[in-house]
Amino acid sequence: MVDADHDSWGRLDRRARAGIPAETYLDPDDPPRRGQYLPFGNGRSYGDSCHSDAGILIENVRRDRILSFDPGTGLIRCEAGVTLRAVLERAIARRFFLPVTPGTADVTIGGAIANDVHGKNHHARGTFGRHVTRLVLRRSDGTQMVCSPGENVDFFRATIGGMGLTGLILTADIQLMKVPSPHIQQHAVRFDSLDDYFSIVDRMDQEHEYSVAWIDQLATGRAMGRGVLLAGDHADGSCEFPDLPGKRRLSVPVSPPFNMLNRVTLRAFNELYYRKEKPGETVKTVKWPGYFYPLDAIGGWNRLYGPRGLYQHQSVYPAENAPEITARLMETARQAGHASFLTVLKRFGSEPSPGLFSFPRGGFTLTLDFANQGPATTALLDRLDHIVTAAGGAINPYKDARMSPETFAASFPDWRALEALRDPDMMSNFWARTAMKLQK
Known part of the structure; x- marks a missing residue:
């Protein structure tokens, strides 16, 4: 029952953890003992929201059947262990695509919800x-409920963004998006400074379905905040790429004994990445895996950060002071001697989530990745937290491994609403060190 493979993606706290298959947890003839549990998907959360060291992880990734798919409407019903990649492989042939997808296709449906x-x-x-139009939730007392915008609404809202704390998601119905092609007509705009980015982002967001910017976090002086904005829309039906391009071929089989993504290597990488795009706007059609999931092409890329793992810091802050806050966050990291490999900046829209406990909100979001250098890194992250919360922003909980209870409360002042609907047997390391400490 004890397995060393229940790592989070950050690989910060590697240890053997107890886990049981979801089928064992759900067995009506041998119900689980009362205690602490937590659903575990494919381990793509960066921090400790997917860990429960005081309890047992419920391995939901093996429940991976697509139960139905309507090629006319694009409504798909599947078990919670199905990955986004499996959904795409089924849907693309009928010219449907995920309406929303994170930066990896290896997330499970349960984890995405x-x-x-x-x-x-x-x-x-x-x-x-x-x-999400419907989901089936299993509580630890054996109760099984259908949740939707019209049925068991409180549990529906609490489960979306609830980090597995409301119970075990069994199945979900997802409304997919009709597209002429899965591939993307990409508009790459190279910009020379952070001010240049903020001068073009409004137009690019209004004109395109997708929009995200890579930032050279190490650039200074006039070039501070230089980068490339990658906007895009689904290509038309005449695109000649195969719908399902070949599988990834590269992998990092073991962790090197040191961090390979240091200031020296990143400075060289940033220069190459910036220069590979021509000045101005370049338009071309790119394959969907390369646009949405570039790092999925390298299996185990997180091992490049070395044996101590990585911290990811993602924040959101109001649009009115976004240029200033973005610059302060990047400069604070530089002054602390930390280089971020994946520095991503984008706008969040104002459309509210149905989820009770959702991180995105109107404003701008900055994501920074740092190799773990021990106390120096956690001290930096504390300073970044303070900058964001003082500006009225929030820190992403499912990317976090160390925020204080006070930072959590500032980011999610309504956290007690989720606690009120939490399954009493579901607990994560994250919730134990934040919400539960606030209750004492």
Whole structure:
């Protein structure tokens, strides 16, 4: 029952953890003992929201059947362990696509709902939860309920973004999006500074379904905040790429003994990435895996950060002071001697999620990845938290592994509403070190 493979994607706290198959947990002839449990999907959360060291993880990834798919409407029903990749492989042939997808296709449907994930088109379509029409939830007392916008509404809202704390999701209905092609007509705009980005982002967001910017976090002076904005729309039906391009071929089989993504290597990478795009706007058609999931092409890429793992810091803050806050966050990291490999900046739209506990909200979101350097890194992250919360922003809980209870409360002042609907037997390391400490 004890398995060392229940890592989170950040690989910060690697240890053997107890887990049982979902079928064992659901066995009516051998019900589980009362205690602490937590659903576990495919381990793509960066922090400790997918861990329960005081309890047992329910391995839901093996429940991976697509139960039905209507090729006329695009409504798909599947078990919670189905990955987004499996949904796409089924839907693309009928010219449907996920209406919202995060940066990896290896997330399970249950994980996408529990974290109410967002994508490059949040400004246009909101979070994943907005496209869930129905789910079936199993509580630890054996109660099984259908939840939707019209039935068991409180549990429906609490489960979307509820990080697995309301119970085990069994199945979900997702409304997919009709597209002429899965591939993307990409508009790449190279910009020379952070001010240049903010001068073009309004237009790009209004004109395109997708919009996200890569930022060179190490650039200074006039080039501070330079980067590439990658906007896009689904290509027309004449696109000649195969619907399902070949599988990934590269992988990082073991973790190197040191961090390979350091300031020296990242400075060189940033220069190459910035220069590979021509000045101005370049338009071309790209395959959907490369646009939505570029890092999925490299299996185990998180191992490149070395044996101590990585922290990801994602924040959201109001649009009115976004240029100033973005610059302060990046400069604070530089002054602390930390280099971010994946520095991503985008706008969140104002469309609210149906979820009770959803991270995205109107404003701008900045994502920074840092190799774990011990106390120096956690001290930096605390400073970043303070900058964001002082500006009225929030920190993403399912990317986090160390925020304080006070930062959590500032980010989610209504957290007690989720606690009131939490399954009493469901507990995560994250909830134990934040919400539960606030109750004492």
